[in-house]
Amino acid sequence: xxxxxxxxxxxxxxxxxxxxxxxxxxxxxxxxxxxxxxxxxxxxxxxxxxxxxxxxxxxxxxxxxxxxxxxxxxxxxxxxxxxxxxxxxxxxxxxxxxxxxxxxxxxxxxxxxxxxxxxxxxxxxxxxxxxxxxxxxxxxxxxxxxxxxxxxxxxxxxxxxxxxxxxxxxxxxxxxxxxxxxxxxxxxxxxxxxxxxxxxxxxxxxxxxxxxxxxxxxxxxxxxxxxxxxxxxxxxxxxxxxxxxxxxxxxxxxxxxxxxxxxxxxxxxxxxxxxxxxxxxxxxxxxxxxxxxxxxxxxxxxxxxxxxxxxxxxxxxxxxxxxxxxxxxxxxxxxxxxxxxxxxxxxxxxxxxxxxxxxxxxxxxxxxxxxxxxxxxxxxxxxxxxxxxxxxxxxxxxxxxxxxxxxxxxxxxxxxxxxxxxxxxxxxxxxxxxxxxxxxxxxxxxxxxxxxxxxxxxxxxxxxxxxxxxxxxxxxxxxxxxxxxxxxxxxxxxxxxxxxxxxxxxxxxxxxxxxxxxxxxxxxxxxxxxxxxxxxxxxxxxxxxxxxxxxxxxxxxxxxxxxx
Amino acid sequence: xxxxxxxxxxxxxxxxxxxxxxxxxxxxxxxxxxxxxxxxxxxxxxxxxxxxxxxxxxxxxxxxxxxxxxxxxxxxxxxxxxxxxxxxxxxxxxxxxxxxxxxxxxxx
Numbered sequence: 001x002x003x004x005x006x007x008x009x010x011x012x013x014x015x016x017x018x019x020x021x022x023x024x025x026x027x028x029x030x031x032x033x034x035x036x037x038x039x040x041x042x043x044x045x046x047x048x049x050x051x052x053x054x055x056x057x058x059x060x061x062x063x064x065x066x067x068x069x070x071x072x073x074x075x076x077x078x079x080x081x082x083x084x085x086x087x088x089x090x091x092x093x094x095x096x097x098x099x100x101x102x103x104x105x106x107x108x109x110x111x112x113x114x115x116x117x118x119x120x121x122x123x124x125x126x127x128x129x130x131x132x133x134x135x136x137x138x139x140x141x142x143x144x145x146x147x148x149x150x151x152x153x154x155x156x157x158x159x160x161x162x163x164x165x166x167x168x169x170x171x172x173x174x175x176x177x178x179x180x181x182x183x184x185x186x187x188x189x190x191x192x193x194x195x196x197x198x199x200x201x202x203x204x205x206x207x208x209x210x211x212x213x214x215x216x217x218x219x220x221x222x223x224x225x226x227x228x229x230x231x232x233x234x235x236x237x238x239x240x241x242x243x244x245x246x247x248x249x250x251x252x253x254x255x256x257x258x259x260x261x262x263x264x265x266x267x268x269x270x271x272x273x274x275x276x277x278x279x280x281x282x283x284x285x286x287x288x289x290x291x292x293x294x295x296x297x298x299x300x301x302x303x304x305x306x307x308x309x310x311x312x313x314x315x316x317x318x319x320x321x322x323x324x325x326x327x328x329x330x331x332x333x334x335x336x337x338x339x340x341x342x343x344x345x346x347x348x349x350x351x352x353x354x355x356x357x358x359x360x361x362x363x364x365x366x367x368x369x370x371x372x373x374x375x376x377x378x379x380x381x382x383x384x385x386x387x388x389x390x391x392x393x394x395x396x397x398x399x400x401x402x403x404x405x406x407x408x409x410x411x412x413x414x415x416x417x418x419x420x421x422x423x424x425x426x427x428x429x430x431x432x433x434x435x436x437x438x439x440x441x442x443x444x445x446x447x448x449x450x451x452x453x454x455x456x457x458x459x460x461x462x463x464x465x466x467x468x469x470x471x472x473x474x475x476x477x478x479x480x481x482x483x484x485x486x487x488x489x490x491x492x493x494x495x496x497x498x499x500x501x502x503x504x505x506x507x508x509x510x511x512x513x514x515x516x517x518x519x520x521x522x523x524x525x526x527x528x529x530x531x532x533x534x535x536x537x538x539x540x541x542x543x544x545x546x547x548x549x550x551x552x553x554x555x556x557x558x559x560x561x562x563x564x
Numbered sequence: 565x566x567x568x569x570x571x572x573x574x575x576x577x578x579x580x581x582x583x584x585x586x587x588x589x590x591x592x593x594x595x596x597x598x599x600x601x602x603x604x605x606x607x608x609x610x611x612x613x614x615x616x617x618x619x620x621x622x623x624x625x626x627x628x629x630x631x632x633x634x635x636x637x638x639x640x641x642x643x644x645x646x647x648x649x650x651x652x653x654x655x656x657x658x659x660x661x662x663x664x665x666x667x668x669x670x671x672x
Contacts, residue, residue, distance in 0.1 A: 238599075240656045434654040438621065475656040500627045500655040531660055532667055 013186030020188055021215070024048040035164040035211070036196065037218045042072035045216060049188050050081045050152060056105075057150035057182065060088040060096055061173040061345070062112065062384065063227055063317040066156035068192045068220035070095035073154065078103040085109070087148050089137055089174050089345075090384075091116040093225070100129045109148055110382060111135045117379035124380060124455050134380070134461060136387035138349035141174070144181035152190070153182035156224040159195040159204055164211035166191055167204040170318030170326070170341035171226060175209065177346040183213035192220040205338035228320040228558050230296045232270040235543045235563070240475050243524065243534035244430060245271035248360065249280055250527045251478045252428060252471060253289045256402040262294040262352040262389050264361020268430045270300040272360070277307040277540040294352040294389075297322040297333065297341070299557070303540035303550045305332055315341065316348040316385070321561075325554040345385075352389040357402040358426040359389040360473075363463065364435065365446050368491040368503065370466025370481055372429055373448040380455065383463050390427045390464040399423060406470055409482035424482070428471040429464065433499035440501035441474075442494065466490070472497055476504075477523040484520060496521045575617040575625055577632050581642030584611075591668045594661045601650040601658060603665045608645040619650035631655045635662045 025032060027048035031041040046069075050056070058073060059066040074095050084105040091097060091113035099105040100123055109132040113120050123129045135143070144150060155175050157166040168175050182189050196219045197203055249272060252258065263269035276290060291311040295301065297319045304310055313333050318326070318341050326333045326341045336342050352359065363372035374381055396403070403423035410424050431441045448460035472479040472494055479493040488511075496512035498504030515521045524531050541547045545564045548555050587607060594602040608614065615632050639662075646665075650658070 238657075239660065240654070432654065432656065434656075438624065438652070438654065500630050505626075505630055532664060534660075 017186045017188065020049045020051075024216070032216075034162055035214065035217050036162060037216050039068070039218055039221055042069065042218055043075045045190065045218075046072055046076050047080065049190075050076060050084070052081055053083045053085070054081075054151045055085040055087055055148065057087050057144070057153045057178050058096065059153070059155040059175065059178060060090040060092050061171075061317065062090050063229060064156050064171045064173055065092055065225040066154050066192050067093055067095070067225040068218070068222070069154040069156075069190065074098045074102055074104070076104055082106070085132075087140070087144070087150060089140060090114075091120060092227070097123060106130060107132055109133055109135065109140065109143070111137050111140050112382040112384040114381055117381040120380045121378050121455070131380075131455070131457075134382045136383050137174070137345055137385050138353070138388045141177040141346045144177060149185045149187070150178065150182045151187050153178050153187060155179060155189065155191050157191045157193045157209065159197055160191060160193040160214075160217040161197050161199055161204055161211075164214035164217055165204055165207045166193070166209035166214060166217075167206060168208040169205070170323055170343060172208055172343045173317040174345045176344060179209050179213050188215045189213060190216040190218065192218050192224060194220065194223040205340060206336045208342070226320060228561075230265060230298050230319050231321070231557065231561055232267050232298075232300055233544055233561060233563070234270070234274060234300065234539055234541050234546065237267060237271050237274070237536060237539060239534050239536060240432060241268055241271040242275065242536060242538055243529070243531055244268060244432070244473060244475055245275045246279055246529050246534055246538075247478055247524060247527055248272050248428070248430065248473055249275060249285070249289075250283065250529060251522055252358070252360075252426065252473070254283060254285055256357070256405050256426060258289050258358045258402050258426065260292040260356045260400070261290065261358040261360070262356050263298070264359065264386060264389065266362040268362050269360060270298065271539070273298060273300040273304055274539040274541055276304040276309050278538050280309070281307070294348050294356050297326055299547050299555055300541070302547055302555060305329060306550055307540075314348050314351055315343040316345040317343045320558045321556045324556060325551050328554050349385055349388050352385070353391070353393050354396050356389075356425070357400050358428065360428040360430055361386055361390060363429055363431055364441065365443055365448075366429060366431065366441060366472065366494070367443060367446050367466070368494055369487065370429070370469040370472065370490060370494060371446060371462045372464045372466075372469070373446045373460070373462050375446070375448040375451045375461045375463075377447050377450055380451065380461075383461070386463050391468045392425045392427070396423065396425075402426060406482055409480070410470075413485065424470065426470050427464065427468050428473055429469055430473045433474050433476060433497075433501050433504065440503065442498040442501045442503040444503065474499060477521055477526070479521050480519070483518065489515065489520070493520050571620060571622070573619050573622040573625075575619070575628050577615040577617075577629065579613045579615075579632075579636040579640075580611055581613045581636065581640045581644070583640055584642040585644065585669055588669060588672070591665050593664045593668060596649045596651050599652055599654070599657065601648055601653040601661055603661045604647040605665050605669055606645045606647070608643050611642050613641045613644045613646065615646040615648065617648045617650060619648070619652075621650065621652040627655060631658055635659065638663070639666045641666070
């Protein structure tokens, strides 16, 4: 006869949370006052609330970092606390990898690791880190609600009050997604803040995270680390980048009537932003393109905003130095009643996926199917937001002229399921044929395949799949992959804009000429552009000082950009 | 024979052209800086368009050949000597400077 089964107990999460709180209270004593913990006791707090095997989200965003909490985490006792599973958007700080070398953490799920890519690769091959998976941002946030829910969230906010309400302000970024998943699954939320307001002489400008979602607040000794990642000095833009930007505006934005878009990070897109008020104006395009943006507050968009091109911008995060400009342009940016920016990476990623008609960005390598990757040998850099922004949104149902036109081009002449009428998002990969040190951007085989072998990944880390790429834009012209009917045409279309790289020199000349006749490849001349007109004089701002002047003095560049 | 700086690669090409510009003063465009080049056009005797490249970026002879061949297809000059001082410009910049030089030749 079977032994009677014990009735299942259903209060584990609540009990677990209560135990951790009890340990914290016992450990901290008078260093804990309500929710406020003295900075000197940050390590003691973490030792108390953490357990071996916990899943921890340490707020490593693209821009802001919970750096004080990261520094505390690496000091936790690895005898007690080990085999942590780290889940975070970005590996930015050395401490983000120190937790693995210190024996505190074992497993990692993340999205982007730019600054730490080389060190990450070393730790992986030394067996000190197991990578669960590399994600795109929105995908990682989604998993916080399914199978990667954090037990502990270590976040960064601008300010808190004694109750634990948080003001995250312009750099709200990933915090709402992280905190919601953690707080509503019995997890523990700890926030480092730059300022504790007393509620008498100082107040929170607004509440971004309600106190009920927050367990502990620590006033950090230094303001949290933030990087101005999206600032580009116009003085560094070249004539070739101006030429490519002209082709983007004429050959794609004007051609499809792109009103809603996202620009990937980089100099190439900065050049487009700076050509709207000049070249775009000369083509009579104001009001016909570029009204609505999913975009961080790029300083290089200032001239276009001032000239009346931009109706709205929703942002993933903020950008250092842009705060006062944003305040003064609340008609354009998403700002609170307090006047400061409210950013939200999860919502902006969703907006870029479903509510934009075009994504355009750069890459490091592309193969003959149009697959592109920023993975290079010995660096595991990850993807960031590109896979989400640069993917066709197959769930989308509302129509726009650009989306319908792209969809018609892709499906013309196709039958069956693949020919069912639908729109398609424009996904443009914009790259010079040669990178620095004459490294070709076009290759037969991506480094991503070698990286897959080296690190034992299930798939090569491809950032944007060729099937989603609609246009490849180089200094040699635009290849419209929507008009390619098979893999051979796609290959020759890419070779046809790959210039003097080995891949480009090996083109089938007749096939490429045929593609040009059909308009699959369009060169600058076909777009009515004389390359000799592509000079820096066409840029609406040619220096950081020009940007400041265009903003009426409201833009205040970080010191490293003050070169006048 | 001039003294070459160590590390500079010298490449020479010759193309048979059809269009002989009238007598002209030498044309100079561009500047020798990182990623840039200067291009000079001078009148020469004979039917050829000769090109001499002095470059700090060694080992790219094949690409220079292709770039200059395409340049000469666009502008089949005869009786012209082209001199290039290059400091690692990409083919895109090289093509642009060559076209700029020819443009100055036609519209001084």
